[in-house]
Amino acid sequence: MITRTPSKNPNRLLVVDDNAESCEFIAQVGEKLGFSVARALNEEQFRDEIAGFCPTVIMLASAAQQGNASTWLIEMARACASNPPLTVQKPLSADALEAVLARQIVDPLRFTEQDLRRALDRGQLCVHYQPKVRATKESWQVAGIEALLRWEHPEFGLVLPGDFIGLAEQHGLIGGLTDYVLQAGLHQISEWNRCGVRLELSVNVSPTLVTDLEFPERLQAFLATLGVDAEQLTLEINEGAAFVDPGHTRQILTRLRQKRIGLSLDDFGTGYSSLTQLYKLPFSEMKIDRSIGMDLPHTTAARTIACALIELGHNLGLKVCCEGVESEGALEFLHQVGCDFVQGYFVARPMTARALAAWINKPNTPFEALLRQAS
Numbered sequence: 001m002i003t004r005t006p007s008k009n010p011n012r013l014l015v016v017d018d019n020a021e022s023c024e025f026i027a028q029v030g031e032k033l034g035f036s037v038a039r040a041l042n043e044e045q046f047r048d049e050i051a052g053f054c055p056t057v058i059m060l061a062s063a064a065q066q067g068n069a070s071t072w073l074i075e076m077a078r079a080c081a082s083n084p085p086l087t088v089q090k091p092l093s094a095d096a097l098e099a100v101l102a103r104q105i106v107d108p109l110r111f112t113e114q115d116l117r118r119a120l121d122r123g124q125l126c127v128h129y130q131p132k133v134r135a136t137k138e139s140w141q142v143a144g145i146e147a148l149l150r151w152e153h154p155e156f157g158l159v160l161p162g163d164f165i166g167l168a169e170q171h172g173l174i175g176g177l178t179d180y181v182l183q184a185g186l187h188q189i190s191e192w193n194r195c196g197v198r199l200e201l202s203v204n205v206s207p208t209l210v211t212d213l214e215f216p217e218r219l220q221a222f223l224a225t226l227g228v229d230a231e232q233l234t235l236e237i238n239e240g241a242a243f244v245d246p247g248h249t250r251q252i253l254t255r256l257r258q259k260r261i262g263l264s265l266d267d268f269g270t271g272y273s274s275l276t277q278l279y280k281l282p283f284s285e286m287k288i289d290r291s292i293g294m295d296l297p298h299t300t301a302a303r304t305i306a307c308a309l310i311e312l313g314h315n316l317g318l319k320v321c322c323e324g325v326e327s328e329g330a331l332e333f334l335h336q337v338g339c340d341f342v343q344g345y346f347v348a349r350p351m352t353a354r355a356l357a358a359w360i361n362k363p364n365t366p367f368e369a370l371l372r373q374a375s
Contacts, residue, residue, distance in 0.1 A: 009036040009156070010106045014055035016040045016085070021297070021327050022061050022092055028294060028326050028345055029097040030059075033105065034162055057104045058085040061092070094294045111164055113171045119151055120176065126150050127184045128350035131359070132202065132321065132343050135335055142360055144200030146236075146343065147185035148350045149177060178206040183222070186233070188353050190226040197360075202234045202264065210237060211248060216255035234262030234285060250281055257282040264321070269309060279316050285341075286313040290324025293344060297329045307337050314338070 013035040017023040020041055027037045038053040040046035049055065086100055119125055127147050134143035151159040168174040182203050189201045209215050223230055235256065253263055264285035265278065269292055278286070288309050295302035306322060313320040322334050325344030334342055348359060 009034075010056065011035045011104070012053060012056045013037045013101070014040060014046075014049050014053060014058045015061075016046065016058060017061035018042065019061065021329075022090065024345070025092055025294065025298070025326055026059060026061065026088070026097060028324075029094055030101055032290075033098060033101055034160070035101070035105075056106070057101070059101070060085050060087045061090060091298045093299055094291045111167055113167065113173075116164055116167055116171070116173060119153070120173075120180075124152050124154070125177070125180060126152055126352075127181055127188075128352060129185075129188075129356050130343055130350040131348045131356070132200070132341050133347055134341050135339060140331070140335070140342070140347075142199070143341065144202060144232075144234075145185075145356065146202040146204075146350075147181050147188075149181050150350075174206045175208045178204070178209060182219075186222065186226055186228055189232055190228050192357075193228065193232075197357075198232070200232050200234060200262075202236055202262075204236045204238075204266065207237075210252055213252060216252060216259060216261075219256070219261065220259050230260040231262070234264050236264045236266040236287065238266045246277055246281065253282050257284065269305065275312075278312075283318060285319045285321060288320065288322040288339075290344070293322045293324030293330060293342075294326055296322075296325075296333055297327050303333065306334070306339070310337055310339050 011034055013027075013030040015023050015026045015030065015037060017026065017039075018041055023039050023041060027039055030037045035057070036053075038049040038055065040049050086104070088097060088100060126149075128150050129145040129147060131142055132144045132146055133140040149161050151161075151164060153159045165174070165177075168177050182205070185201045185203055189199060192199055219233075220230065223233065237253075257263060262284045263282060264287050265281075265283045266287045267289045268278075268286050269289045286309065288306060292302050292306055292309075296306060310320045310322075319340040321341035321343065322339050323343045325331055325334065325342045326346050328346060330344070331342060331346055351359065
């Protein structure tokens with residue numbers, strides 16, 4: 001039986017495909033857009049999900065280009081769907097899938113400023129961690145984690161940031177949320193340091209912190225208090241935040257780099273900023289946007305862009321991380337072309353600190369040949 005996500009979400013997508021890799025690819029695009037997602041690879045799973053998951057949208061991967069594809073999936077989906085199921089032709093691309101699915105989204109969860117403040121006051125926020133792996137000569141090694149904010153809502157279950165970050169920005173709460181994630185993540189790193197497990201931490205920072213001249217000194221003092229080395233922390237800054245006021249931003253980022261704190265340009269490849277700013281600001285890492293990573297197994301264009309960005313980053317003295325790695329093929333490709341780090345659901349999904357510790361130490365995982373425990 002497939003584990004179900006909370007049914008309160010009004011956007012519930014059932015992906016129907018007898019190819020596991022393409023099924024997972026479609027599912028990840030749906031989750032990015034805010035759908036709760038279930039997958040059906042065979043008749044038993046399909047019947048279970050129709051009955052228990054109650055999808056509001058069914059998507060079929062077209063079998064037109066698959067000579068050995070089963071037809072029962074299409075027939076049953078058409079019979080069970082209250083609305084005609086969506087179809088998409090292969091080869092798949094993230095952009096095409098997003099365009100189709102975005103039109104099916106109904107009103108998302110509605111929260112108020114008071115709801116979010118109450119969540120802060122009542123300790124409903126939590127941090128999950130997604131592993132980040134580093135390329136070695138032969139394979140990959142767990143190198144660090146990215147801290148990701150979650151809201152454990154008493155009614156709606158686990159709520160992702162896409163449903164409340166905009167609200168936080170609108171009402172001036174984003175700085176507080178960023179501080180919460182940063183402090184929680186660094187406390188966790190400090191605890192693991194004491195246990196002899198050394199990992200690096202990446203945290204997305206609010207644009208407001210990139211305009212605060214006192215932030216580098218406060219952060220340095222906090223690191224010292226916890227006994228965490230500055231090199232264990234990387235702050236991720238998106239293109240929009242980095243380039244609003246390059247002069248002012250450069251001053252703050254330079255102070256952070258002087259303190260040996262890493263700086264990553266997040267979501268690179270999706271904005272329209274001048275490339276000249278990439279070398280004028282003191283970044284240590286570039287993160288290729290997940291939409292490119294997700295398309296690597298499916299389009300030559302994505303692979304070409306990824307290669308170009310990796311070469312660009314290396315020529316500028318930057319480490320390069322690719323997000324959205326959802327298949328073994330994408331992982332192998334990135335190893336071949338010299339990508340330094342990767343993240344994605346093929347490696348691991350975001351998880352609690354306790355689950356992460358168990359995952360790192362668990363023997364005989366499906367990725368044992370690809371991943372090695374952090375030293």
